[in-house]
Amino acid sequence: MPRTTGNIKLKAARQAAGYASQQDLASALTKAAKQIGANVTITSRQVRRWESDTPPWPHAETQRVLTRVLSLPVEQLGFTAPWDKGGGERSGVSPRTVTLGVATAAGAALPLPAANATGRQPASVAADFAIVTTAHRRLYWTVQPAQLHPTVVEHARLGTALLTETAGLPRQILARALAETALMQGRIEFFDLRRPDQAAEAYIRAHQAAQEADDPLLGSAILAHGAFIPGWTGDHEAMVERMAGARAMARRASEPVSAAMLAWLDCVEAECETRCGNVRTALHLLGHAEDILAEANDDGDPDWFDWFSGTRLAAFKGNTQLKAGHTKAARDTLTAVLEQLPSAAGKQRVVVLGDLAAVEAAEKRPREACARAEEALEQLAASWYEMGMDRIRDVRRALQPWADEEYVRLLDDRLYGWSATVSALQR
Numbered sequence: 001m002p003r004t005t006g007n008i009k010l011k012a013a014r015q016a017a018g019y020a021s022q023q024d025l026a027s028a029l030t031k032a033a034k035q036i037g038a039n040v041t042i043t044s045r046q047v048r049r050w051e052s053d054t055p056p057w058p059h060a061e062t063q064r065v066l067t068r069v070l071s072l073p074v075e076q077l078g079f080t081a082p083w084d085k086g087g088g089e090r091s092g093v094s095p096r097t098v099t100l101g102v103a104t105a106a107g108a109a110l111p112l113p114a115a116n117a118t119g120r121q122p123a124s125v126a127a128d129f130a131i132v133t134t135a136h137r138r139l140y141w142t143v144q145p146a147q148l149h150p151t152v153v154e155h156a157r158l159g160t161a162l163l164t165e166t167a168g169l170p171r172q173i174l175a176r177a178l179a180e181t182a183l184m185q186g187r188i189e190f191f192d193l194r195r196p197d198q199a200a201e202a203y204i205r206a207h208q209a210a211q212e213a214d215d216p217l218l219g220s221a222i223l224a225h226g227a228f229i230p231g232w233t234g235d236h237e238a239m240v241e242r243m244a245g246a247r248a249m250a251r252r253a254s255e256p257v258s259a260a261m262l263a264w265l266d267c268v269e270a271e272c273e274t275r276c277g278n279v280r281t282a283l284h285l286l287g288h289a290e291d292i293l294a295e296a297n298d299d300g301d302p303d304w305f306d307w308f309s310g311t312r313l314a315a316f317k318g319n320t321q322l323k324a325g326h327t328k329a330a331r332d333t334l335t336a337v338l339e340q341l342p343s344a345a346g347k348q349r350v351v352v353l354g355d356l357a358a359v360e361a362a363e364k365r366p367r368e369a370c371a372r373a374e375e376a377l378e379q380l381a382a383s384w385y386e387m388g389m390d391r392i393r394d395v396r397r398a399l400q401p402w403a404d405e406e407y408v409r410l411l412d413d414r415l416y417g418w419s420a421t422v423s424a425l426q427r
Contacts, residue, residue: 007055009078012208013070014047015219016226018241020248022047025069033065040065055079071200121165126173129159133177136184137306141344144384145192152188156181156205163212176213180304182206183222192347194386196229203229217257217302220250224268231272239272259296263289264308267316279324286317311340315348319355322362331359346383350376354391361398369395370407377414 019025023044033040038061049056055078058066063074070077136152159178166174186202189195203226210219223246230238246265250257266289270282293310318333334356341349357372373395380388396415402408 006053007051007078008211009076009208010055011051012211013072013077013204014051015245015249016204016207016223017070018226018230018238018245020241020245022051024241028069029062029065032069033061036064036068038062038065050077050079070204071197072204121162121170123170125162126166126170126177129155129162129174130177133181133184134303136181137304140184140188141347142383145188146384149185149188149193152181152185156185156202159209160205172213175209176215176218179206179209179213179215179218179222182209183218183225183304186222186225190225190228191387192385194390196232200226200229216249217253217255217261218304220246220253220265221261221305223249224265227268227272231275234276236276236278239269239276243269243272258301258305259292260301260308261305263292263313264305266292267308267313270320271316274320274323279320282320283317283324286313286320289313290317311337312348314340315352315355318352322355322358325362327359327362331356334359346379347385347388350379350383350385350388351391353379354388354395357395358391358398361395366399366402366405367407369399370411373411374414 014022014025017025019028021044026042026044026047029042029047030040033042040059040061042062042065050058057079058074066074066077132155136148136155139148156178159174159181162174163171163178182202183206186199186206189202190199203222206222207219207226210216210222223242227239227242227246230236230242243265246268250261250265266285270285270289273279273282273285290313293313314333314337318330318337321327321330321333334352338349338352338356341352353372353376357369357376360366360369360372373392376388376392380392392415396411399408399411
């Protein structure tokens with residue numbers, strides 16, 4: 001008998017939003033209904049029915065609440081309207097056309113379509129699609145994000161459309177590559193362009209694709225990336241829930257989880273804890289990550305896991321030491337990181353230079369802080385990274401007591417020059 005999967009779109013959206021259980025989602029929906037004045041009470045039994053193979057079409061008020069909580073239209077959550085049960089068209093417009101219009105307007109990847117039992121594409125299409133995904137993975141580190149982002153978005157659209165024309169193993173391979181593509185889209189939107197709302201949508205679609213591919217390790221990486229969004233805004237509870245989900249999903253992986261992957265999960269949580277003001281917890285997590293890498297096993301990393309290393313761990317640590325007020329230790333850590341970074345790591349170099357500038361400012365060495373900030377701006381000209389620019393802006397705010405000094409004014413000339421201002425507005 002064929003394996004029943006239930007409504008995987010809703011389940012993936014629930015998990016990606018940080019609701020580990022059906023009861024968690026039911027409680028969140030009931031709470032949101034009260035906030036918007038909807039006369040709706042959702043139970044875990046109702047969520048269970050929605051996640052079944054034949055989910056009932058929600059009432060209008062319930063649709064409002066689902067859309068509010070999960071940030072997706074109900075059509076993208078695995079529900080089919082009663083008038084579309086036969087898959088026909090209404091008023092000359094197909095349901096797929098309507099969905100395409102919504103997704104295109106949002107600038108996000110398309111909802112996952114149902115599998116086509118026959119499949120119209122050759123088996124090679126999945127491998128061909130994955131080759132482009134791999135190329136994008138390499139291009140990410142050197143190509144300007146504003147140039148790469150539209151290409152990645154369109155690649156995600158193509159992969160979503162191709163899912164309707166594949167079945168079996170090719171569909172699984174395609175879904176895995178699509179999950180990586182949507183994850184990259186979200187990373188660009190969050191880290192490079194600072195568009196957290198768009199990144200959240202991309203991560204949900206990435207998680208849906210990872211579930212379609214039955215790849216819990218990739219799903220874990222996606223959930224951990226999603227934890228950065230509440231972590232950056234100080235929503236500690238939501239961040240912790242997503243990290244718990246990421247760790248649980250990693251444990252379900254059929255292949256051994258590499259030491260680097262486990263250490264990276266600690267580092268993600270540490271950076272989020274730092275953002276939430278819990279530097280002692282963050283330093284404990286970073287120490288645990290260092291211990292994991294010191295006792296590393298021989299398990300290899302997945303091909304897509306190319307954003308972490310021992311040097312990157314040290315960069316996490318240096319930032320947390322800075323926030324903890326351990327400026328001497330932060331200077332030593334970050335200086336060593338700067339020396340060890342490979343030449344292609346331009347984005348990370350901007351962040352480290354920004355943190356070193358912050359160290360100088362914290363030690364009341366404004367001239368040296370400006371010099372480091374200038375170095376970071378030079379690197380930004382070659383490899384834009386909005387997270388790096390955030391670091392420089394923070395340094396400039398710390399330099400306000402010395403605003404009348406010539407070296408700070410020179411930094412302002414560079415920071416607020418015509419080209420830099422226009423570039424920031426464009427991004």
